[in-house]
Amino acid sequence: MPVPHHFVLIDDSVTDQWLAREAFEQLCPDCTLRCFDRGAVALDWLRSAPERPDVILLDINMPGMSGFEVLEQLKADPELTLIPVVMLSTSGDRGDVSRAYTLHASSYLVKAPGFGDFLKQIDACLDYWRAAQLAHT
Template sequence: MTRALRVLLIDDSPAERLLAEEAFALTDELLCTLTTAPSGLEALTRFQGPNAALPDVILLDINMPGMSGFEVLATLKADPKLRVVPVVMFSTSPAPEDVTQAYTLHASAYLLKSPEFHTFLEQIETFILFWSRTHLPYRPTPA
């Protein structure tokens, strides 16, 4: 059996992080652990050091003070150790220029946050199921 999928959510909004934590907790039958970071800088700091545990996938908000999600994404993709970690932009912005910029910077996907909790929960469940079944660099596959 494989270990739990490790997801890192980077979002400056305490309310959005709490909402995501609640949604992930409601999917407890799915094998997944969620950690959060309130800023891109804090998340990037966690990855320092040769033995730093990397997440299997990152959910990344765009609009954050200090370092935007796009700046975090560019930094991740410029680092040889971190560039293989899939990054899913997780935003309320449907702006075509945001979607284009995310993919230009090599985001793995762009997911619009639903304002409805039920739909948001479905998004999280689908996200976990998809990434749990995907072969990832830092996640062992079943024997």
């Protein structure tokens, strides 16, 4: 089974993008992480990319198109629907969690507040996706 190595992060926070890049560099130097700060731009890229990412990490609260709207479009697109989407948000609101799963998110993580805890969180996420069977590969 191929190990997931290609990840996309859709998050408007430059700081969170930087933290994710640092975490991936430390935990999975063989992984690629492509970051987008707008949902529409990410969707355009995903629809035209020659190779699909293994997993998408998606924030909820973004200007323009919310993470929920991006998730809806991903799951409505037959070419993208099988890509696992991990919601990675500061919101732990039960309504947000429920909505994400209703829209077929694969997982929901509340962003850890400190880098050390965030690193552990990303490490656990990477471990999970390394062991998971991916339908789209």
